[in-house]
Amino acid sequence: MPQATPITVSITRTVLPLHHRRFNAWVQAGQELAREWDGYLGSGWIRTAPDSNQWHVLYRFSSAKALAAWDESEERSWWIDSASELVESTKVEHRTGIEGWFEQPGDTNLTIPETVVPPRWKQAVSIFLPFFPLSLLSNVLLMPFLGNWPVALAVLLNICIMTPLMTYIFLPVTTRLLRPWLQKPRR
Numbered sequence: 001m002p003q004a005t006p007i008t009v010s011i012t013r014t015v016l017p018l019h020h021r022r023f024n025a026w027v028q029a030g031q032e033l034a035r036e037w038d039g040y041l042g043s044g045w046i047r048t049a050p051d052s053n054q055w056h057v058l059y060r061f062s063s064a065k066a067l068a069a070w071d072e073s074e075e076r077s078w079w080i081d082s083a084s085e086l087v088e089s090t091k092v093e094h095r096t097g098i099e100g101w102f103e104q105p106g107d108t109n110l111t112i113p114e115t116v117v118p119p120r121w122k123q124a125v126s127i128f129l130p131f132f133p134l135s136l137l138s139n140v141l142l143m144p145f146l147g148n149w150p151v152a153l154a155v156l157l158n159i160c161i162m163t164p165l166m167t168y169i170f171l172p173v174t175t176r177l178l179r180p181w182l183q184k185p186r187r
């Protein structure tokens with residue numbers, strides 16, 4: 001039986017001016033409600049600055065299934081609705097690991113039911129496809145110059161060159177090209 005992956009929800013809420021004390025009480029009430037749910041691992045919140053209207057709320061559940069039970073509950077729906085006069089805008093992100101690379105820049109709402117997070121094997125394939133040729137090319141081009149270097153330093157230089165290339169160029173291009181396959185619903 002595969003082990004469930006804990007999932008963290010990051011929420012950024014812009015609170016209407018003059019409602020910060022009420023918002024603070026509202027968040028605490030939500031924490032108390034969530035504590036009763038199976039799989040709840042904890043939560044917390046901070047304000048960006050003392051005079052900021054932006055609040056960051058984090059909470060964590062033991063699995064996507066446990067989080068979905070909370071997300072779909074009547075208690076949470078009631079609780080969320082009770083903040084309609086306090087909050088101007090909300091941004092929600094769910095994260096378990098590397099799948100943050102598999103969203104498009106500018107996505108403001110990444111949730112498990114609405115956005116299909118690719119299975120780990122598809123994520124691995126998406127990373128392997130650009131990594132192998134880039135690594136091969138890098139080794140072919142660098143080895144004539146690094147032949148006398150200690151192996152650890154040669155590998156370090158190679159990784160220092162490849163990491164930004166993978167992060168800023170090759171992974172975004174690959175995930176964009178593979179998006180239909182990556183986001184194909186699981187059966």
